[in-house]
């Protein structure tokens with residue numbers, strides 16, 4: 001039994017209830033991400049008296065983090081977030097054992113066994129792939145997860161328990177895309193010009209060759225438009241061959257801002273109801289540019305909306321800097337390519353200038369570099385108060401989970417705006433989706449000697465259940481590992497290869513999809529986490545997520561109806577609001593244009 005070590009812990013114990021508090025604080029916690037929410041969360045955890053915390057973050061501190069990540073200060077810039085967060089949090093409460101890991105949570109050493117060494121996992125992440133990964137590992141290790149996200153004034157905390165929805169149960173909003181013809185020929189808002197410069201032009205000039213069309217093509221797109229787009233892309237690819245030459249910028253400019261626009265204006269029917277674009281002239285702008293210096297660095301350079309000639313100037317400079325960077329990097333690595341990064345100053349200069357030159361051509365309002373960064377980076381201003389509230393709500397849920405008061409756990413939403421009935425509303429976590437490929441799947445550990453165990457051995461194990469507990473699935477199986485398909489009924493070329501030869505190592509995850517046309521209930525997905533045990537060939541089922549022989553996973557993971565059906569009056573009342581509010585912390589809002597790229 002823990003006892004409060006200082007007044008703050010004692011206050012927390014009183015607020016939570018001394019019994020519940022002392023049961024919870026000795027638990028081993030894993031906190032993933034030490035950014036905006038993570039810093040608040042760690043501070044709250046140590047102040048509440050939690051004694052054993054592991055934090056992991058792959059990043060270093062950036063000056064832009066300092067306005068809201070209060071565990072970090074100026075002197076910490078460029079240092080590890082995880083290590084500094086630990087150092088700062090220990091000053092609040094030196095009695096806590098904090099382990100800090102400067103790593104990505106994707107690393108294979110953070111395997112199922114490692115996840116299982118924690119009692120509770122708390123996500124404070126900013127991207128969906130990492131959230132999905134932690135969710136899956138928590139399912140495999142049978143550990144509860146508290147998920148969080150904020151976007152401006154909105155925020156949410158979700159509790160993912162054994163019998164409640166997991167992160168993957170609810171489909172995520174699909175990114176909004178724009179029709180190709182709007183982006184390519186008839187932009188009408190600044191965001192159309194930004195998408196064109198960052199997702200199309202930047203990729204074509206500096207990205208990977210196969211990335212040449214990052215814009216989604218919708219089914220109703222006119223085939224001729226697509227043909228034209230391809231032709232124009234090929235012409236740009238040819239210009240790219242001149243990346244080494246002094247007039248590279250001029251070649252690009254003349255093609256995209258003069259010739260292509262001139263060609264477009266000849267399509268008269270396109271401009272019957274719209275103002276036609278007006279091409280720009282390289283020579284005229286070059287003459288005007290003489291004697292002009294680059295817009296001064298600092299706030300003004302970011303906030304000021306540049307004139308046409310200033311945009312031309314920044315375009316010319318940034319295109320030549322990016323071209324030089326490409327050429328020198330490709331001398332070392334022929335495959336080198338860039339992708340747009342809002343924090344790359346040259347890339348942002350380029351995208352701002354191209355956006356504005358294009359906007360000018362189409363009579364669209366031009367934007368400051370700051371605004372372009374916000375829109376191109378899908379940035380929603382982060383609000384420290386929102387992060388603080390969400391972190392606090394996470395800690396309250398942590399106490400309930402660790403006190404095993406599962407029925408009292410709530411998914412909580414921070415609501416904003418005039419129509420809200422409450423600032424915070426909660427609901428019981430919904431039941432899992434029966435269709436979910438993550439929580440409805442089976443999870444096994446496969447202890448093998450990867451140097452001798454072959455893919456055929458594995459197929460036999462899955463199909464015939466060599467172990468007495470037997471797996472013996474019925475149906476056709478497809479085997480995937482790390483995004484590649486390594487076996488299906490028509491492809492067994494890898495059969496004789498050992499796991500090592502297939503580069504499947506300790507911590508690797510193999511996904512087996514069983515397809516049974518005759519009996520849908522026998523179609524299932526099973527995850528195998530490889531645990532290398534020298535000289536050992538055994539098949540080990542761990543955790544409580546077992547698939548009984550010849551049964552489907554759905555039967556094996558019964559859902560407690562109580563969790564699904566119970567709703568508080570408050571939860572019901574706010575259900576509509578909840579759906580609108582689901583945020584994933586990497587989506588965006590920019591004026592009227594809601595964009596997710």
Ligand SMILES: Nc1ncnc2c1ncn2[C@@H]1O[C@H](COP(=O)(O)OP(=O)(O)OP(=O)(O)O)[C@@H](O)[C@H]1O
Nearest residue numbers: 033034035036056057058059104105124125126130
């Ligand atoms: N795979 C991962 N493994 C470990 N930490 C991760 C991983 N992916 C993201 N993170 C961390 O999650 C944290 C999320 O914090 P936050 O949303 O405040 O983002 P940020 O990068 O600090 O700020 P911003 O994106 O606004 O500049 C970041 O510190 C980030 O490094």
Ligand SMILES: [Zn+2]
Nearest residue numbers: 166169436439
């Ligand atoms: Zn699920």
